[in-house]
Amino acid sequence: MSLKALDYETLNENVKNCQYAVRxxxxxRASELQKEGKKIIFTNVGNPHALGQKxxxxxxxxVALCQAPFLLDNPNVGMIFPADAIARxxxxxxxxxxxxxxxxxxxGLPGVRKEVAEFIQRRDGYxxxxxxxxLTDGASKGVMQILNCxxxxxxxxxxxxxxxxxxxYSATISLLGGTLVPYYLxxxxxxxxxxxxxxxxxxxxxxxxxxxxxxxxxNPGNPTGQCLSEANLREILKFCCxxxxxxxxxxxxxxxxxQDERPFISSKKVLMDMGAPLSKEVQLISFxxxxxxxxxxxxxxxxxxxxxxxxxxxxxxxxxVASIALSPNVSAQIFMGxxxxxxxxxxxxxxxxxxxxxxxxxxxxRRARIMTDGFNSCKNVVCNFTEGAMYSFPQIKLPPKxxxxxxxxxxxxxxxxxxxxxxxxxxxxxxxxxxxxxxGVFHLRTTILPAEEEMPEIMESFKKFNDEFMxxxxxxxxxxxx
Amino acid sequence: MSLKALDYETLNENVKNCQYAVRxxxxxRASELQKEGKKIIFTNVGNPHALGQKxxxxxxxxVALCQAPFLLDNPNVGMIFPADAIARxxxxxxxxxxxxxxxxxxxGLPGVRKEVAEFIQRRDGYxxxxxxxxLTDGASKGVMQILNCxxxxxxxxxxxxxxxxxxxYSATISLLGGTLVPYYLxxxxxxxxxxxxxxxxxxxxxxxxxxxxxxxxxNPGNPTGQCLSEANLREILKFCCxxxxxxxxxxxxxxxxxQDERPFISSKKVLMDMGAPLSKEVQLISFxxxxxxxxxxxxxxxxxxxxxxxxxxxxxxxxxVASIALSPNVSAQIFMGxxxxxxxxxxxxxxxxxxxxxxxxxxxxRRARIMTDGFNSCKNVVCNFTEGAMYSFPQIKLPPKxxxxxxxxxxxxxxxxxxxxxxxxxxxxxxxxxxxxxxGVFHLRTTILPAEEEMPEIMESFKKFNDEFMxxxxxxxxxxxx
Ligand SMILES: Cc1ncc(COP(=O)(O)O)c(C=O)c1O
Ligand SMILES: Cc1ncc(COP(=O)(O)O)c(C=O)c1O
Numbered sequence: 003m004s005l006k007a008l009d010y011e012t013l014n015e016n017v018k019n020c021q022y023a024v025r026x027x028x029x030x031r032a033s034e035l036q037k038e039g040k041k042i043i044f045t046n047v048g049n050p051h052a053l054g055q056k057x058x059x060x061x062x063x064x065v066a067l068c069q070a071p072f073l074l075d076n077p078n079v080g081m082i083f084p085a086d087a088i089a090r091x092x093x094x095x096x097x098x099x100x101x102x103x104x105x106x107x108x109x110g111l112p113g114v115r116k117e118v119a120e121f122i123q124r125r126d127g128y129x130x131x132x133x134x135x136x137l138t139d140g141a142s143k144g145v146m147q148i149l150n151c152x153x154x155x156x157x158x159x160x161x162x163x164x165x166x167x168x169x170x171y172s173a174t175i176s177l178l179g180g181t182l183v184p185y186y187l188x189x190x191x192x193x194x195x196x197x198x199x200x201x202x203x204x205x206x207x208x209x210x211x212x213x214x215x216x217x218x219x220x221n222p223g224n225p226t227g228q229c230l231s232e233a234n235l236r237e238i239l240k241f242c243c244x245x246x247x248x249x250x251x252x253x254x255x256x257x258x259x260x261q262d263e264r265p266f267i268s269s270k271k272v273l274m275d276m277g278a279p280l281s282k283e284v285q286l287i288s289f290x291x292x293x294x295x296x297x298x299x300x301x302x303x304x305x306x307x308x309x310x311x312x313x314x315x316x317x318x319x320x321x322x323v324a325s326i327a328l329s330p331n332v333s334a335q336i337f338m339g340x341x342x343x344x345x346x347x348x349x350x351x352x353x354x355x356x357x358x359x360x361x362x363x364x365x366x367x368r369r370a371r372i373m374t375d376g377f378n379s380c381k382n383v384v385c386n387f388t389e390g391a392m393y394s395f396p397q398i399k400l401p402p403k404x405x406x407x408x409x410x411x412x413x414x415x416x417x418x419x420x421x422x423x424x425x426x427x428x429x430x431x432x433x434x435x436x437x438x439x440x441x442g443v444f445h446l447r448t449t450i451l452p453a454e455e456e457m458p459e460i461m462e463s464f465k466k467f468n469d470e471f472m473x474x475x476x477x478x479x480x481x482x483x484x
Numbered sequence: 485m486s487l488k489a490l491d492y493e494t495l496n497e498n499v500k501n502c503q504y505a506v507r508x509x510x511x512x513r514a515s516e517l518q519k520e521g522k523k524i525i526f527t528n529v530g531n532p533h534a535l536g537q538k539x540x541x542x543x544x545x546x547v548a549l550c551q552a553p554f555l556l557d558n559p560n561v562g563m564i565f566p567a568d569a570i571a572r573x574x575x576x577x578x579x580x581x582x583x584x585x586x587x588x589x590x591x592g593l594p595g596v597r598k599e600v601a602e603f604i605q606r607r608d609g610y611x612x613x614x615x616x617x618x619l620t621d622g623a624s625k626g627v628m629q630i631l632n633c634x635x636x637x638x639x640x641x642x643x644x645x646x647x648x649x650x651x652x653y654s655a656t657i658s659l660l661g662g663t664l665v666p667y668y669l670x671x672x673x674x675x676x677x678x679x680x681x682x683x684x685x686x687x688x689x690x691x692x693x694x695x696x697x698x699x700x701x702x703n704p705g706n707p708t709g710q711c712l713s714e715a716n717l718r719e720i721l722k723f724c725c726x727x728x729x730x731x732x733x734x735x736x737x738x739x740x741x742x743q744d745e746r747p748f749i750s751s752k753k754v755l756m757d758m759g760a761p762l763s764k765e766v767q768l769i770s771f772x773x774x775x776x777x778x779x780x781x782x783x784x785x786x787x788x789x790x791x792x793x794x795x796x797x798x799x800x801x802x803x804x805v806a807s808i809a810l811s812p813n814v815s816a817q818i819f820m821g822x823x824x825x826x827x828x829x830x831x832x833x834x835x836x837x838x839x840x841x842x843x844x845x846x847x848x849x850r851r852a853r854i855m856t857d858g859f860n861s862c863k864n865v866v867c868n869f870t871e872g873a874m875y876s877f878p879q880i881k882l883p884p885k886x887x888x889x890x891x892x893x894x895x896x897x898x899x900x901x902x903x904x905x906x907x908x909x910x911x912x913x914x915x916x917x918x919x920x921x922x923x924g925v926f927h928l929r930t931t932i933l934p935a936e937e938e939m940p941e942i943m944e945s946f947k948k949f950n951d952e953f954m955x956x957x958x959x960x961x962x963x964x965x966x
Contacts, residue, residue: 008767014634020808051585070547071539081560081564103781104534139809140809142808142809152495177808248488285488300587303621303811303813316491316495319492319500322504322508327628328529331816332784
């Protein structure tokens with residue numbers, strides 16, 4: 003026995019098996035190039051502030067005051083903070099017992115959970131119970147906690163919808179030793195979801211001895227950017243009820259909508275609209291975050307999940323597990339409070355808040371358009387419009403020669419393409435293989451987050467690279483088709 | 485198949501099996517009583533700000549400015565922030581790419597990791613590599629990440645030293661499906677650690693088919709409050725080398741020392757002092773936090789771990805797993821930077837910083853003494869002095885009648901005692917059974933954190949309760965003995 007517990011060979015296999023492409027090979031190479039002095043445009047992760055988005059002023063004022071509560075007694079505080087920010091800071095401090103430096107209840111501050119419940123109630127028109135809302139260090143941690151409760155062993159399946167999917171799910175399922183049951187979305191149908199195919203996936207998993215126990219939807223979609231229609235959500239909920247699946251509704255992009263035909267509608271609302279028995283049967287966990295929307299407060303690590311139709315004893319177990327890590331960080335809990343109860347008309351900061359948030363959302367909408375159009379103007383590239391979320395997910399029709407060259411270089415073809423793109427242009431993307439895609443079809447994912455004024459140049463530089471790539475590897479025959 | 489994945493009956497058994505007494509039955513009952521309007525003194529968790537400790541001014545100023553970077557352009561900022569706080573805020577913002585709202589590298593900001601490495605180097609006199617330091621959302625998350633890498637199945641043992649132990653370890657080991665191999669500390673020997681007993685524990689585990697792969701030390705100890713001597717640490721490291729165990733050194737209380745005979749000495753320093761081959765062989769992970777010391781910034785959730793003798797491929801795997809949750813919260817990373825590089829002599833804020841931090845530490849030292857003496861003056865209570873950390877862990881010699889009454893009430897005897905204490909006095913403690921203790925011996929754990937001026941009254945009220953309890957259940961014979 004010469005190996006030690008932290009030698010690679012003896013590590014937990016589940017740890018070694020998991021893949022997380024968003025910060026994988028491409029990201030590591032980009033970081034290296036950056037160290038060497040190359041200008042890198044990090045579009046690998048939905049991280050708006052890293053690409054220049056300014057924080058909203060009001061929430062930052064409130065949290066700054068909560069961090070420095072002694073300022074509230076300073077006679078000059080009114081010279082640099084508006085009165086409504088001061089009042090809000092006092093309000094949030096009154097919800098803590100010991101300010102931002104004290105561990106909160108492991109579920110989060112009761113007062114903030116109440117504000118979240120009120121927000122959900124306003125949004126959906128149905129009651130929401132603060133006792134069934136837990137605050138988390140970002141939505142990621144919430145998803146991991148819930149999957150940890152569900153997954154028991156390799157025979158426990160989690161059906162992932164959509165694939166392509168955000169790899170938090172695949173990575174966490176690997177880490178927990180569960181099994182991912184994939185379900186493919188239809189790219190030619192605007193990344194649509196067909197419930198008949200879901201049934202097939204479940205049947206196939208069963209025939210392999212895998213019990214499918216939960217289903218994930220990401221709405222709006224990452225990386226695919228589609229928004230689910232109400233009709234589609236009803237079908238999904240019906241399906242979950244029939245198959246007795248827990249639905250995990252990842253709704254972190256609910257504020258990021260760039261078209262008017264399909265506004266965001268929450269799984270909870272659709273479920274409640276469907277009435278009994280469904281509304282009392284389907285187990286639903288919905289996730290939200292301060293990282294996205296027009297907030298983009300990724301580095302604060304704030305999120306929540308709401309539980310619907312989850313039995314009290316399970317809620318207690320989830321509470322117990324949350325308590326092992328003591329409490330989510332308190333300043334992000336306050337960001338969450340602020341996100342669900344922003345300034346109201348008449349408040350001193352209202353106009354500025356609306357100006358800032360609208361400015362961000364409208365610009366994102368324009369950027370979604372610029373990017374889709376840019377990709378679609380490139381040779382061998384097709385791209386669905388980004389209806390929501392923060393990503394563009396073009397398909398790259400790689401010529402056979404490129405696929406061969408990739409093979410020779412020991413790379414997956416889309417990794418090969420993305421690495422070349424990175425070296426040539428500094429644009430750091432994530433290969434489609436990191437999210438899952440159909441055999442023989444290749445994509446890349448980029449965020450729509452670079453500054454609007456830099457967008458034309460970035461698309462120009464992409465186009466130039468792609469043209470050169472296609473003429474280097476292309477012939478006019480035998481492109482891999484969708 | 486009528487059960488759903490989040491019904492209690494079908495939850496992951498590991499989730500159901502884990503216990504976390506610090507926020508267990510006692511805490512839940514205390515929360516209920518508080519809701520009913522009773523004044524509760526929460527001494528169940530080392531949460532200084534919740535009991536009135538004021539945050540240190542300088543670090544809060546710096547982080548407030550980082551949260552509100554637009555203040556740096558405000559001509560009036562100098563009226564409420566000192567110049568060195570402004571300069572430090574600029575420094576930390578320059579280490580981020582996008583301020584506090586951007587996800588950082590999943591290991592934490594490189595610039596802060598460099599400051600941590602410099603701190604470790606100053607402390608120990610040996611080089612420290614920022615690439616081997618990862619920042620985490622509190623030490624808890626770091627411990628969980630590392631145990632996740634180590635534990636593969638039930639046959640993988642983690643030897644815990646000391647037992648009694650902080651239940652983060654037992655709970656996480658359960659959650660990950662590993663096995664805890666207990667090792668008992670000697671209460672009559674001032675909670676001392678005898679390496680011969682360690683060898684016995686390992687041998688016994690082996691005979692049951694359990695491979696012991698890691699060992700935990702908590703130094704200074706929680707709940708036991710002892711400080712390990714350098715000689716003891718050398719024995720432990722030698723033992724880990726012989727047995728090829730990873731040593732997890734939980735050193736979160738390294739600033740909390742209340743005697744002068746045994747100052748804190750890090751496992752890393754002792755290991756390096758021992759020289760090759762040991763210093764190149766023993767795999768060591770050391771943990772630290774902003775939650776303890778004189779900072780007590782628990783709610784910020786900031787921590788780090790340093791890896792020694794861990795192979796690069798393992799470091800990569802740990803990085804990969806950390807990246808699934810994207811990044812630790814950035815404001816706590818800055819607290820960590822500030823903790824490891826506080827104001828220096830000559831800085832504007834230096835005097836105030838020293839005054840505040842010394843004030844807290846000196847008061848803690850006095851409180852440790854008041855508490856130990858208080859407990860030792862009570863009937864059937866004996867208590868070792870709190871040499872370090874934040875806890876007092878008196879043994880309560882429960883009379884047979886009390887043990888019987890507990891049995892009748894369906895309670896573990898020390899839970900019974902602590903519940904009665906809570907109902908009578910509002911003092912919320914944790915029963916010794918939550919940390920592990922020898923059969924038939926009972927303790928409770930309380931923090932030494934209540935405000936110094938309230939201490940006499942709290943000890944008075946404890947004494948009164950204990951007197952009544954002992955006369956209600958006592959006879960003068962047959963106390964359970966140590
Ligand atoms: C679909 C989806 N879910 C969850 C998350 C996690 O976000 P956070 O942990 O920052 O709340 C992300 C982040 O990009 C995401 O895209
Ligand atoms: C021994 C020990 N380790 C680790 C921790 C975790 O601290 P945190 O996660 O707040 O850094 C604690 C908290 O009380 C502790 O007592």
